[in-house]
Amino acid sequence: MVKRKSILIGLISLMLLIVSACSSSQTGGDSKETGKKDSKTLVLAAYGGSYEKKMKETVIPKFEKEFGVKVKYITGSSVDTVSKLQAQKDNPQIDVAFIDDGPQAQAKSFGLLAPLDEKIVTNLANVYDIAKDKDNIGVGFGIISTGLAYNKEMFEQNKWEPISSWNDLADPKFKGKLVLPSISNTYGLQMLIMAAKANGGSEQNIEPGFNKMKQIAKNAVTFDKTADVSNYFLQGQTVASAWGSSRVFTLKETGFPIEFVIPKEGAPALMSTVSVVKGAPNEELAQKFVNYVLSEEVQAEFAKSLFDGPVNKKVKLSGEILDKIIYGEEQISKLVKVDWEYINQKRDEWTERANKEIEVAH
Numbered sequence: 001m002v003k004r005k006s007i008l009i010g011l012i013s014l015m016l017l018i019v020s021a022c023s024s025s026q027t028g029g030d031s032k033e034t035g036k037k038d039s040k041t042l043v044l045a046a047y048g049g050s051y052e053k054k055m056k057e058t059v060i061p062k063f064e065k066e067f068g069v070k071v072k073y074i075t076g077s078s079v080d081t082v083s084k085l086q087a088q089k090d091n092p093q094i095d096v097a098f099i100d101d102g103p104q105a106q107a108k109s110f111g112l113l114a115p116l117d118e119k120i121v122t123n124l125a126n127v128y129d130i131a132k133d134k135d136n137i138g139v140g141f142g143i144i145s146t147g148l149a150y151n152k153e154m155f156e157q158n159k160w161e162p163i164s165s166w167n168d169l170a171d172p173k174f175k176g177k178l179v180l181p182s183i184s185n186t187y188g189l190q191m192l193i194m195a196a197k198a199n200g201g202s203e204q205n206i207e208p209g210f211n212k213m214k215q216i217a218k219n220a221v222t223f224d225k226t227a228d229v230s231n232y233f234l235q236g237q238t239v240a241s242a243w244g245s246s247r248v249f250t251l252k253e254t255g256f257p258i259e260f261v262i263p264k265e266g267a268p269a270l271m272s273t274v275s276v277v278k279g280a281p282n283e284e285l286a287q288k289f290v291n292y293v294l295s296e297e298v299q300a301e302f303a304k305s306l307f308d309g310p311v312n313k314k315v316k317l318s319g320e321i322l323d324k325i326i327y328g329e330e331q332i333s334k335l336v337k338v339d340w341e342y343i344n345q346k347r348d349e350w351t352e353r354a355n356k357e358i359e360v361a362h
Helices: 002-033 049-067 078-087 101-109 122-126 153-158 166-170 188-198 207-217 230-234 245-252 283-293 295-305 319-323 340-359
Strands: 041-046 070-074 098-099 140-152 178-180 220-224 240-244 260-261 267-275
Touching: 041 078, 041 140, 041 283, 049 245, 049 283, 049 295, 070 122, 078 098, 078 101, 098 101, 098 166, 098 240, 101 153, 101 267, 140 153, 140 166, 140 188, 140 245, 140 295, 153 245, 166 188, 166 207, 166 240, 188 207, 188 245, 188 267, 188 340, 207 340, 220 260, 240 245, 240 267, 245 260, 245 295, 267 283, 267 340, 283 295
Parallel strands: 041 070, 041 098, 178 220
Antiparallel strands: 098 267, 140 240, 140 260, 140 267
């Protein structure tokens, strides 16, 4: 009798454990459905170099504190990030992607990005139209220009005149003294396009660009794929390059004698965009991060720390910073607009050709 009673008690205990486990499991399911997790980590894929440093020093800590979350930062160029998103399409691991406007248009066409929720991203109402996507798939958060950068001290030592044209990079005096951006990143692609425009061509007539780039490549030590040539300048491996205004002024802030030039043929606009990844693990938090990036406070921080021209119309800036950024619609209107829709149709073809004829062959 005692034995049978012990068995009965054991069975009852086992059933209670099963019921308890089921209840716990159900609670976990409810938590997942409402987006609540024991520990939230927002995953960003964004630019490296000085940009990453400033993001981690200023923008990210404030967001972590305000929303009580952790942010994981994955470094890569725009093309690298799009490749990651493609590889993870069926199981996204990234919540928010920072991508240049050209590759971002590709990512959109591949179905990798989610629409912005205007009920959460309320700061969209204050953004210049040029920064908006017609379908609200991502948004520009900073406007810069791609121009030429050169080491002022090295130029003065060699008694060289400052560069003023895209064609100046082909001057034989620079042989073995240039590190140039690879066509695999936006700076390199825009350099090819401007080389075409500077020699009678265009996006639709790219041949003059390839011809000039073959001449320029004779002076190159290497072609950088990271979109950050700061170390090459610091180590004296390059005296000039094609680069973005924000990165040039970030390096200049350290005291390095670098100068930014808008060539006489013009400088193309480059929009840095921020997008929520389709199927993001933390989609609502990702939407909040985009809204945070578009806030007046963060937009002003990007301008002062990273020299990105603000897209929020309400941002008010004054003083020396205005000499280092694109600010307001009047300045935006003077930048060269590139045809990304056409370019992205040709990008793979141009990249393959540049790799064979320019970057490897040089």
